[in-house]
Amino acid sequence: MFDAISLGSLTLDLFFQDDSLTIKNGRFFLALGGKYVVERFSESMGGGGANVAIGLSRAGIQTALWSQIGTEGLSLYIRTQLEAEGIHMSLMQEKPNFANLSAILLSPKGERTILTHRSSHIVLDLSQSRLDALKRAKVVFIGNLPESSLIEREKIATVARNAGASVAINLGVKDCRRGAEARSFLKHATVLVLNRYELADVLNIPANELALGTVNYQSKLDLDPTCTLVITDGEFGAYAQTNTEIFFQPAHKLSHVHDTTGAGDAFTSGFLSALYYDRKPKEALVWGAKNSASVIVQLNAQSGLLRKEDLTS
Numbered sequence: 001m002f003d004a005i006s007l008g009s010l011t012l013d014l015f016f017q018d019d020s021l022t023i024k025n026g027r028f029f030l031a032l033g034g035k036y037v038v039e040r041f042s043e044s045m046g047g048g049g050a051n052v053a054i055g056l057s058r059a060g061i062q063t064a065l066w067s068q069i070g071t072e073g074l075s076l077y078i079r080t081q082l083e084a085e086g087i088h089m090s091l092m093q094e095k096p097n098f099a100n101l102s103a104i105l106l107s108p109k110g111e112r113t114i115l116t117h118r119s120s121h122i123v124l125d126l127s128q129s130r131l132d133a134l135k136r137a138k139v140v141f142i143g144n145l146p147e148s149s150l151i152e153r154e155k156i157a158t159v160a161r162n163a164g165a166s167v168a169i170n171l172g173v174k175d176c177r178r179g180a181e182a183r184s185f186l187k188h189a190t191v192l193v194l195n196r197y198e199l200a201d202v203l204n205i206p207a208n209e210l211a212l213g214t215v216n217y218q219s220k221l222d223l224d225p226t227c228t229l230v231i232t233d234g235e236f237g238a239y240a241q242t243n244t245e246i247f248f249q250p251a252h253k254l255s256h257v258h259d260t261t262g263a264g265d266a267f268t269s270g271f272l273s274a275l276y277y278d279r280k281p282k283e284a285l286v287w288g289a290k291n292s293a294s295v296i297v298q299l300n301a302q303s304g305l306l307r308k309e310d311l312t313s
Helices: 048-058 074-084 128-136 150-162 180-186 196-203 263-276 281-296 308-312
Strands: 004-007 011-017 022-024 027-029 040-046 063-066 100-106 112-118 139-142 166-170 191-195 228-232 238-241 246-249
Touching: 004 048, 011 074, 040 048, 040 074, 048 063, 048 074, 048 139, 048 263, 128 150, 139 150, 139 263, 150 166, 150 180, 166 263, 180 196, 191 196, 191 263, 196 228, 228 263, 228 281, 238 281, 246 281, 263 281, 263 308, 281 308
Parallel strands: 004 063, 004 139, 011 100, 139 166, 166 191, 191 228
Antiparallel strands: 011 040, 022 027, 100 112, 228 238, 238 246
């Protein structure tokens, strides 16, 4: 059995980093007909659902991934890797001829350009067995799934909340701009994770006008009073806002960043792991920052994800 469910995307990520990949004015410039031999290469699973699932699993939490996976080829390799991480596979939706792939070009500073191919977008299968699993989970993470219906995701959140689970929600830009429709969904969250720009989109204000350390946006979003709003702000740190308090965690100072892919997912899994082990939001921020810092000094979204003993040390 499992205690946590992570619902979200699953991809196979291929990372390429080399000084021969020319960058000018914030863009990669590659010659038509050119051939580039890349010194630094890495491959791993990716996608918000998988990243958070593996982060929770490494923290010692029995975790199931609810996503879509193919039945042949690369999907068999991905399944093997997930099982090696201890991920429970009973909630996965199998689909023939399905593959999600990303090629990620990295600058020397870890900035990235991502080329993604999706066979199709995930269509949620709300089978009775999956709804029953939601009723048994202690933590349910609902990741960014902009092509899936908010009504379906709201049903998932409702079932989990009614059964007493903690429900963590993350939205991407598309959902953040849905206004009142998105806010109705967010009322079901016990943890809402947004970065500065996503929060600005939900509030429909410029990101540079946010005062994260002094203004309590938990109340401005009309969230459930028990909800903790987590706001990540890259190198400028992160905040956790309850309905009465604001906590701040500075980002770790690092000498070099290899790859920022998955930094937000790492923070999320660290934060949720701390809450699972009954830590308070202030300490959960520390776990999140530590996990994120460990990920961005390595060359993919999952190699640096920490185990419980490292998060607590």
